[in-house]
Amino acid sequence: MHATFKERKGVLVLGFRQHRYSSATGVSTTDMSAAHCKSTHGQTLSHPAPRRGITAAKLPPKVDLADVPDVSAVFDLVREIPDVIDGIRCNCSCAGSAGYRSLLSCYELPDLMAKTYDVCKAQVRLAHRMHEGGRSFNDIRQGIDARFGG
Numbered sequence: 001m002h003a004t005f006k007e008r009k010g011v012l013v014l015g016f017r018q019h020r021y022s023s024a025t026g027v028s029t030t031d032m033s034a035a036h037c038k039s040t041h042g043q044t045l046s047h048p049a050p051r052r053g054i055t056a057a058k059l060p061p062k063v064d065l066a067d068v069p070d071v072s073a074v075f076d077l078v079r080e081i082p083d084v085i086d087g088i089r090c091n092c093s094c095a096g097s098a099g100y101r102s103l104l105s106c107y108e109l110p111d112l113m114a115k116t117y118d119v120c121k122a123q124v125r126l127a128h129r130m131h132e133g134g135r136s137f138n139d140i141r142q143g144i145d146a147r148f149g150g
Contacts (some may be wrong), residue, residue: 050087
């Protein structure tokens with residue numbers, strides 16, 4: 001199941017989940033005050049607004065992960081919901097580092113840090129399970145924060 005973005009009268013609909021969206025600024029205005037996490041550097045970081053039209057195009061081809069089937073399965077989950085994963089701040093050691101944007105960044109080329117970081121993989125599994133269960137985008141963020149220290 002893929003989450004999709006549609007805009008209706010200033011409201012961004014992510015799958016069946018609604019977020020306020022300003023078409024003038026391109027910024028999500030959903031209340032994210034409860035959706036914060038801490039990086040390993042001790043600073044509080046907010047979950048990023050998911051980018052409209054984001055895809056899994058920067059993930060490695062499946063063939064490049066064939067030698068690690070357990071890891072490949074998690075990358076497949078990311079391919080199903082990249083727009084949801086892009087709106088989640090990861091709690092890995094790179095959160096807040098230059099070039100890092102979201103949990104999706106952990107899965108993108110060239111670094112592929114999620115290939116070895118268990119926290120990145122666990123967050124995607126939880127987000128995917130909650131998404132498949134029909135939970136809202138903010139519920140997913142809160143679930144990630146509750147389990148991984150937001």
